[in-house]
Amino acid sequence: MTIDLLKDRGTPLDQQRFTWKELVQPPYSKLDDDAFTRVRVILMNGIESESLRFSHACSRMNRDLQLELAKVRRVEQHQQTLVNWLNPPDQNVLETTIGFEQVAIEVTAAIALAEPDPYLAQVYRFGLLEDFDHMYRYSALMDRVEGKDANNLLQSYTDVLPGRPTAVEHRHPADDLRTPYDKRKAALITKLHAATLVAGEFQTHDYYMTVGPTYADPIGRQLYAEIASIEEQHVTQYESICDPTESWLEKWLLHEANEVYNYYSCVESEGNKRIKAIWERFLDYELGHLQHVRALFESIERRDAAEVLDSKLPKPIAYESHREFVRTVLRNEVGLTAMGPAFVPFSQETAESPSVIYRSHMNSEGSPTNLVADGYVWSPGTELATKPPMAGRGSSAALPV
């Protein structure tokens, strides 16, 4: 399938409508569908969530755009509903969390590989190793509290291994801001990559902040609290790589182009025919939104949309396992931290570094991510498949604190 961002009309905005029954469709199967179907559903929920978030922010700052924003936003609201409601009810909070981290790992890896800007590719690799570690910590929680194997969700596509330890990911805000791309020089794909990861990480943050307190075990509640904090740092990081001098309408245009790109990527890779039809329908809807916003952009800003958009869409996001790439990044870059917008070895930090001071205090009563995964080695069928429960060897109260 080829898409022309400047010519394809898609479904006109006034023909985009739903019924309540349509919004709530049969979910995918947690057991039988491919893990990447779940990955796509979770990411596209994030993409739609970001479209609403951006639209509201834009509306607050632009009185004249409020009606047009509201018209498009109504459709995006229902697109998000339909997509998010594809998640099945037998997929509990932690299982969905494993899905979120699989998104963060595999989609970030795909983007890091495809990114033409070497600095931004490093930004993505940097974030990748942190989300990679979150997968390990949540998998330990699932194994050690619920007695379940995260690989039931991952389907062996994604490793469960320690990455850059979450306990050392805590940084001062000044070390989370990066250097933005230049809107005049950056390739379209660079802008789409950034927009995709802002959306994905923002939704991950919001999800953890919503479900974290619903987790019963204290260590789970703590784990969500600690990792949600890193997701907030990631939103800060990815948000900062977008050129802040883009106009509101330019950003809106890019948001719509990114939605087209993401639905197109889903269409190109989806194996579930029923869900693929949803991606196709929404690809047409987004092309309709893009043309609607393009008309606004050209009439209000008196600029040609071709200044911002390319006719041809970039290659779709690769929804596949990136195991070898991730391991290579792990071998080479796990020892990096951030100092301002630059990436440096941890050895360059000193006791006076703002991030060290911040991190030391946050971790001073223990890091939940360390506690939950103390000595954890993933094994098929959980660690109980390889060793007996350790409480049989003495009380936890006897352990050194």
Added chain:
Amino acid sequence: MANHVEIGLNRTGIATSPRLAQEMVEGTREFPPMTNGDERTIGLRRGEYVRESEGLGSVPPPTSLKGMAKTALQGVLGQRPTLMLDKLSERLAFERTGVRLYEALISKLEAAGSFEGGPTREELVEMMQEEYAHYNLLTDVVAKMGGDPTVMTPSADLHATITRGVMEAIVDARTSLAQALEALLVAELADGDAWDSLIELVGEAGGEIELQLFESAAMEEAKHLERVRTWIAASQNRASGELSLGA
């Protein structure tokens, strides 16, 4: 919807992709954990919070102190009025939810039909009405004792949490009637034990009238349990449901 499961494309096990699974296991050797502890560390942190816990909440005082004094004289609340009100409210809430569970089962049966040896609509309706009668009975008893029948006590909250999965399994459109009955079995097993406990509490307190009513309700619940066991056995083509807990 079929009441038996079929061979299909389940992808959750490592046998789906032996090569990928092997790669995952090999990775754990190259990238070992950074510490040498084990899951007992979770117990340590859990213990800290257990010690700091403030509990689920409390039982409110009776709405009528006069009523409480009167009933105390009658001995219905016994020596442990707070415990009694907590447990009565727990059963009240459980039976109320039970009505809704049976409603969901009835709608599932109406949509997908039953199976050979499975429940009829009439049987489920009868059981729903008995749950409703038990709910009304408990409402009357709680009110009579000066309690507030609308309150959610700690034990009611606890049992709602315990049976949350039961409700989710029954109302999920994708579960078959046979699968939903397995969830119902858990509810009926817990219900039977809870009624037995309640009868002992009321018996110790000397509530003669309540004792008779509760024993009657418990007998109906025992019938529910027996039926559900039989239906589940039928769904699995087992001869009977009698070889089960307590039999």
